[in-house]
Amino acid sequence: MDWAAVELSIRLATLTTLILLVLAVPLAAWLAYSRQRWTAVIEAVVALPLVLPPTVLGFYVLVALGNRSPIGRWWVELTGSPLAFSFNGLLIASVIYSLPFAVQPMVAAFVGVDRRLLEASTVLGRSWSSTILRVVLPLSRTGITTAAVLTFAHTIGEFGVVLMVGGNIPGETRTIAISIYDSVQAFDYDTAATTSLWLLLFSVVVLGLTYGLNSRGRTIWPRI
Amino acid sequence: MAEDLNVRIRHQVLDVDLTLPLDACAPITGVFGPSGAGKTTLLRCIAGLAHPGAGSRVALGGEVWQGERRAVPVRRRGIGYLFQDHALFPHLSVAANVAYGIPKMPRSLREERVRTALQNARAGHLLDRDTTSLSGGEAQRVALARALASAPKLLLLDEPFSALDAPTRDQLRGELREILLATGTPALLVTHDRSEAWALADRVLSLADGGVQQIGSVEEVFNRPSTTSAARAVGVENIIRGEITRRSGENIEVRAGELVLVTRNPEGLEVGQSAAVCVRAENISLTAEAPASAKAPNRFTAQVAEIRERGSLHQIRLQTDPVITAYALGSGSRSAMRPGARVSVEVPIEHCHTIRTVHTERVDRLER
Numbered sequence: 085m086d087w088a089a090v091e092l093s094i095r096l097a098t099l100t101t102l103i104l105l106v107l108a109v110p111l112a113a114w115l116a117y118s119r120q121r122w123t124a125v126i127e128a129v130v131a132l133p134l135v136l137p138p139t140v141l142g143f144y145v146l147v148a149l150g151n152r153s154p155i156g157r158w159w160v161e162l163t164g165s166p167l168a169f170s171f172n173g174l175l176i177a178s179v180i181y182s183l184p185f186a187v188q189p190m191v192a193a194f195v196g197v198d199r200r201l202l203e204a205s206t207v208l209g210r211s212w213s214s215t216i217l218r219v220v221l222p223l224s225r226t227g228i229t230t231a232a233v234l235t236f237a238h239t240i241g242e243f244g245v246v247l248m249v250g251g252n253i254p255g256e257t258r259t260i261a262i263s264i265y266d267s268v269q270a271f272d273y274d275t276a277a278t279t280s281l282w283l284l285l286f287s288v289v290v291l292g293l294t295y296g297l298n299s300r301g302r303t304i305w306p307r308i
Numbered sequence: 309m310a311e312d313l314n315v316r317i318r319h320q321v322l323d324v325d326l327t328l329p330l331d332a333c334a335p336i337t338g339v340f341g342p343s344g345a346g347k348t349t350l351l352r353c354i355a356g357l358a359h360p361g362a363g364s365r366v367a368l369g370g371e372v373w374q375g376e377r378r379a380v381p382v383r384r385r386g387i388g389y390l391f392q393d394h395a396l397f398p399h400l401s402v403a404a405n406v407a408y409g410i411p412k413m414p415r416s417l418r419e420e421r422v423r424t425a426l427q428n429a430r431a432g433h434l435l436d437r438d439t440t441s442l443s444g445g446e447a448q449r450v451a452l453a454r455a456l457a458s459a460p461k462l463l464l465l466d467e468p469f470s471a472l473d474a475p476t477r478d479q480l481r482g483e484l485r486e487i488l489l490a491t492g493t494p495a496l497l498v499t500h501d502r503s504e505a506w507a508l509a510d511r512v513l514s515l516a517d518g519g520v521q522q523i524g525s526v527e528e529v530f531n532r533p534s535t536t537s538a539a540r541a542v543g544v545e546n547i548i549r550g551e552i553t554r555r556s557g558e559n560i561e562v563r564a565g566e567l568v569l570v571t572r573n574p575e576g577l578e579v580g581q582s583a584a585v586c587v588r589a590e591n592i593s594l595t596a597e598a599p600a601s602a603k604a605p606n607r608f609t610a611q612v613a614e615i616r617e618r619g620s621l622h623q624i625r626l627q628t629d630p631v632i633t634a635y636a637l638g639s640g641s642r643s644a645m646r647p648g649a650r651v652s653v654e655v656p657i658e659h660c661h662t663i664r665t666v667h668t669e670r671v672d673r674l675e676r
Contacts, residue, residue, distance in 0.1 A: 200391055200393065201395055201397060203389070203391075203395070204389070204391065204395040204397075205408070206357075206382045207355060207357070207383070207385075207389040208383075208409035208455075209383045209384070209458065210383060210409075210411075211383060219397060219399075222399040223398070223399055
């Protein structure tokens with residue numbers, strides 16, 4: 085069992101989830117509550133990771149973060165170390181890769197908030213951001229939990245993007261999924277089986293807990 | 309404070325120019341009209357929740373809310389808005405709901421304000437309650453307290469009682485007037501209920517077909533509509549169009565189809581002019597017996613064409629040309645009022661309101 089990979093995956097998933105929760109709220113609110121020419125375009129861009137193969141996404145991120153790109157050079161100047169094949173690069177890739185999993189449940193939840201409540205808040209003198217914070221977020225708890233869990237689980241399970249952007253550096257970019265792949269390549273089926281089982285159980289428990297908590301207050305089909 | 313509310317709206321469904329005096333002593337202006345007339349749109353445009361269109365203007369006193377170039381954001385207008393369905397925040401307590409509009413006030417002052425606002429709305433006992441456990445009437449009281457807590461310059465009420473049961477509605481109506489008088493808050497009250505306008509409003513603005521038809525006292529707007537459109541806007545059941553055939557002293561005789569109605573003539577109309585006689589259905593009296601003197605003015609017999617039951621009142625349509633609509637008490641008249649029965653009709657002269665009209669084929673067809 086590759087505990088370093090487990091630790092790395094959990095660290096990556098936690099940070100990705102935290103960053104995405106902060107980024108996705110204003111983005112989802114904008115998508116849910118404005119009707120401009122740009123809305124559809126941004127919505128499509130956000131959904132891209134759902135349709136693109138991870139390798140394609142990973143390739144573009146790698147090019148964008150590489151030492152020849154302005155972003156890559158700027159980062160090297162700032163920190164002295166390259167972005168590609170590093171944990172930070174991996175984090176950026178994960179954030180982009182999981183964006184739709186954070187944004188879409190939030191948009192769905194925000195759209196479901198009674199429009200009249202938003203109007204009431206505005207009439208009572210509250211700004212856009214204050215209304216999002218005081219009315220929309222508390223009433224969208226289910227959607228936000230779903231967004232957080234999906235993001236976390238999706239990051240734990242990502243493989244293609246990590247391989248493209250992160251490579252396979254133990255303790256730096258070797259996540260659980262990569263570790264399992266390595267074990268299989270090395271015909272170490274025992275380790276692969278243990279790690280896989282661990283990942284499977286972890287996923288079932290986390291998802292089960294979330295859906296259990298979220299099912300409160302749900303409408304139940306009337307029974308005879 | 310007697311500021312004017314100036315409104316010019318060029319909205320898709322509403323074209324309005326009006327100036328309303330907002331008087332703390334006569335605070336309530338009723339906005340009356342059939343559904344689809346643009347009542348709610350008017351309120352939303354004033355609040356800034358809907359865009360009033362290019363070239364529009366909304367100003368309260370010297371404060372321009374919506375001008376040519378710029379608009380004051382909704383949150384800076386200092387208005388109170390009461391929605392049809394209270395729109396309380398379900399995740400906040402009653403106290404937090406009422407305090408929502410005054411977050412910057414120091415805490416002790418805010419708590420005091422919340423308590424006063426709730427007491428003013430006769431909802432002091434609800435302070436510690438959970439919002440989701442409130443009944444419809446209680447919720448609307450809390451919503452009123454929430455709107456009043458920030459001491460709005462103008463209160464906009466969008467059919468606030470329409471979702472309530474009749475006894476609660478009557479009680480709240482009476483209290484609302486007292487509260488607004490006590491706090492001196494001018495208000496615009498949208499309603500399609502005539503009794504609500506009578507009970508609450510100091511003046512009424514009738515809206516129909518996306519335009520203002522008349523502004524005046526409640527009595528004036530409902531009993532003396534200025535045009536036939538204004539009469540339709542306030543729901544006058546009988547608008548009988550005809551021609552003046554005789555003038556005798558103070559009265560004139562209007563002939564319409566086979567009817568001849570005698571009415572007063574305060575506008576000094578002349579023989580040959582077109583006129584419309586407006587009579588509320590409730591003012592027409594029907595009796596089963598044949599009239600003693602059939603030749604008295606505005607008395608005639610007619611056949612009942614159709615009866616529509618409306619609770620204790622029956623709406624009765626008479627087979628006259630043009631058709632006349634009247635009401636009869638359901639219980640007493642059941643035997644006499646049957647389709648096909650002959651009844652004696654009296655249209656009291658003092659309840660006939662005559663409007664001068666321009667009689668053309670086109671107008672006639674449009675208004676049918």
